[in-house]
Amino acid sequence: MSAGGILNETYRVAWIDLCYLRDNIIETLLTSLVGPLLYLLAFGFGIGAHMDDGPGYVAFIIPGIIALNTLSSTFSTVSMRVFIQRRFYMSFDEMLLCPIRVPAVVLGKCVFGVLRAMMSCTILLFIGCLLAPDILLSPWIFVIIFISSLMFSLLGLLGGITVKKSASLSLISGVFIVPMTFLCGTLFNVSDLPVWAGSIVYALPLTHVSQLMRSVMEGTAIPADSILAVLIYTAAFFLICWYLIKTNRC
Numbered sequence: 001m002s003a004g005g006i007l008n009e010t011y012r013v014a015w016i017d018l019c020y021l022r023d024n025i026i027e028t029l030l031t032s033l034v035g036p037l038l039y040l041l042a043f044g045f046g047i048g049a050h051m052d053d054g055p056g057y058v059a060f061i062i063p064g065i066i067a068l069n070t071l072s073s074t075f076s077t078v079s080m081r082v083f084i085q086r087r088f089y090m091s092f093d094e095m096l097l098c099p100i101r102v103p104a105v106v107l108g109k110c111v112f113g114v115l116r117a118m119m120s121c122t123i124l125l126f127i128g129c130l131l132a133p134d135i136l137l138s139p140w141i142f143v144i145i146f147i148s149s150l151m152f153s154l155l156g157l158l159g160g161i162t163v164k165k166s167a168s169l170s171l172i173s174g175v176f177i178v179p180m181t182f183l184c185g186t187l188f189n190v191s192d193l194p195v196w197a198g199s200i201v202y203a204l205p206l207t208h209v210s211q212l213m214r215s216v217m218e219g220t221a222i223p224a225d226s227i228l229a230v231l232i233y234t235a236a237f238f239l240i241c242w243y244l245i246k247t248n249r250c
Contacts, residue, residue: 006107009100013108017081021112032073032120036065037127043187044131059132063213064186066121066128066141070148071206073120074113075156075177079169082109082160086250092161096245106241109160110153117149118142135217144216147230148209154237155205161241161250185210205233 021028044058085092095105122142128135163169183197184190184206190198201207208226215222244250 006101006104009104010108010111013095013100013105014111017109017112018115021115028116029120029123032069032116033123035072036069036120036124039065039068039187040127040131059135060214061187062124062128062132062135063217064210066124066145067148067184067206067210067213068181068186069121069124070117070145070209071152071177071180073117074110074149074152075159076169076173077116078110078113078153078156079159079163079172080166081112082157083163083166083169086161087164092250096248102242102246105245106154106157106238109157110150113153113156114146114149117152118145121145121149136219138216140216140222141213144209144212147234148205148212151205151209151230151234151237154234154241157241158237158244161244180204180206185214205230208233 040058040061044061082092122145125137125141129137159169159172163172183193183201184204185201186206190201190207193201208223208229211223211226212230214220215226
């Protein structure tokens with residue numbers, strides 16, 4: 001199993017999604033940016049304007065909003081596309097009949113979500129630098145964006161290959177994704193929560209993405225436990241997707 005062969009097969013799996021991205025890049029970026037920009041306006045300039053440290057709060061939530069965008073730009077997109085391909089077009093099953101290795105299938109179906117998140121987060125980062133010049137730029141920001149968007153794309157793939165009806169995807173979004181949006185340190189500090197609630201939130205992957213993003217952009221020490229948590233979640237989601245596809249349980 002050569003790396004070049006895996007990359008070639010990954011590209012072949014992702015080709016149809018790349019064509020869609022090429023033909024709809026403006027619409028894709030706009031839909032990815034509307035939500036984060038609304039959060040920035042509503043919380044940063046709406047609520048933040050009434051705080052004693054308003055400008056500081058804007059700088060605080062920018063890393064959180066970029067972290068949040070790695071989730072919002074990937075999970076729903078990947079999960080819904082895979083679900084439709086499985087349940088309505090049967091193209092996912094036809095792809096599995098091709099001589100393509102399972103890791104390439106898993107990674108190929110995540111490419112669209114990763115690219116969407118990378119592009120939209122880069123634009124948000126540029127906007128954030130204009131609004132809060134004190135935030136620090138580092139190449140590690142893009143590494144975090146890439147790994148976290150891959151992690152949430154794998155989570156979206158996991159949802160797309162396991163659910164049997166669209167209502168189940170809506171349930172997952174309502175029960176897991178929406179709470180992560182507001183509770184995982186994107187808009188406020190997790191330490192402000194009660195101890196029992198903070199323990200639960202700390203176990204969620206978006207919390208660690210927010211902490212990594214904020215530590216890099218604020219120039220503080222990078223938490224090693226958050227790095228480990230993100231890597232473990234990414235590996236776990238990949239292995240679960242690999243197992244389900246390999247054993248034909250999707």
